[in-house]
Amino acid sequence: MEESVCMMRIDKYLAEMGQGTRSEIKKLIRSGRVMVDGETVKKPELKIDETTQKVSLEGKQIGYAKKEYYMLYKPAGVISATKDDRDKTVLDLITDKKRNDLFPVGRLDKDTEGLLLITNDGEMAHRLLSPKKHVDKCYFTKVTGRIDEEDIHRFKEGVDIGDEKKTLPADLEILSSGEISEAKVTIREGRYHQVKRMFAACGLHVQALKRVAIGGGALDKTLEPGECRPLTQQEAAAILTEGE
Ligand code: URA
Numbered sequence: 001m002e003e004s005v006c007m008m009r010i011d012k013y014l015a016e017m018g019q020g021t022r023s024e025i026k027k028l029i030r031s032g033r034v035m036v037d038g039e040t041v042k043k044p045e046l047k048i049d050e051t052t053q054k055v056s057l058e059g060k061q062i063g064y065a066k067k068e069y070y071m072l073y074k075p076a077g078v079i080s081a082t083k084d085d086r087d088k089t090v091l092d093l094i095t096d097k098k099r100n101d102l103f104p105v106g107r108l109d110k111d112t113e114g115l116l117l118i119t120n121d122g123e124m125a126h127r128l129l130s131p132k133k134h135v136d137k138c139y140f141t142k143v144t145g146r147i148d149e150e151d152i153h154r155f156k157e158g159v160d161i162g163d164e165k166k167t168l169p170a171d172l173e174i175l176s177s178g179e180i181s182e183a184k185v186t187i188r189e190g191r192y193h194q195v196k197r198m199f200a201a202c203g204l205h206v207q208a209l210k211r212v213a214i215g216g217g218a219l220d221k222t223l224e225p226g227e228c229r230p231l232t233q234q235e236a237a238a239i240l241t242e243g244e
Helices: 010-016 022-030 122-129 149-157 194-201 233-240
Strands: 007-009 034-036 047-049 055-057 069-074 113-119 137-144 171-176 180-187 205-214 228-230
Touching: 007 010, 010 022, 010 034, 010 047, 010 055, 069 233, 113 122, 122 233, 137 194, 149 171, 180 194, 194 205
Parallel strands: 113 205
Antiparallel strands: 007 047, 034 055, 069 113, 069 228, 137 180, 137 205, 171 180
């Protein structure tokens, strides 16, 4: 096989693509279950060009992806973690993933639903989560109690939620107000239970919370809770320049 500039070990390639642990994969390779460009290979240390060569495991082609980006409509009841002994995680919902190193960009509470990005791109995660970038996160919420103009003013000034500092100014738009009220909220940080604590500081209890946008990226309206789709290249590129 010819040497190339982009070379990686075949066992690493298959492990990154989620085909098993490194030692399981070494066994599969040694037992002749892996082919590269139609030829059986038996050495786990064999280096291949992941950008051009075709790899198959037990007859199934395994494509390579260096970075993956998904938009998930997180349903309530699922936790924002990579694995958990008890509960279903958001990673369990990304069924078509290639890579084994995906993670959720930030967290939504177990009972919160809506837009969650899943990737293995640390740079994207940093851009969206860094407290210095102040990327907008927009939520729809239903609260117990009447939201009024005073609450809009408090959100605009920043709310004391018991942390060292008040929250950054946030936008509150009342959609309906009564014994149960509905509103759209835009915050620019990602503190623990932030939206719930901001409303609690105003004497209101959040019953339901749904994230609908992060920066310029909105939750795809065609997705149902629990569904995901890959980000388009344009969407991923727009997010990668978020906060610039
Ligand atoms: N704020 C909250 O209180 N919970 C979330 O899940 C997200 C923002």
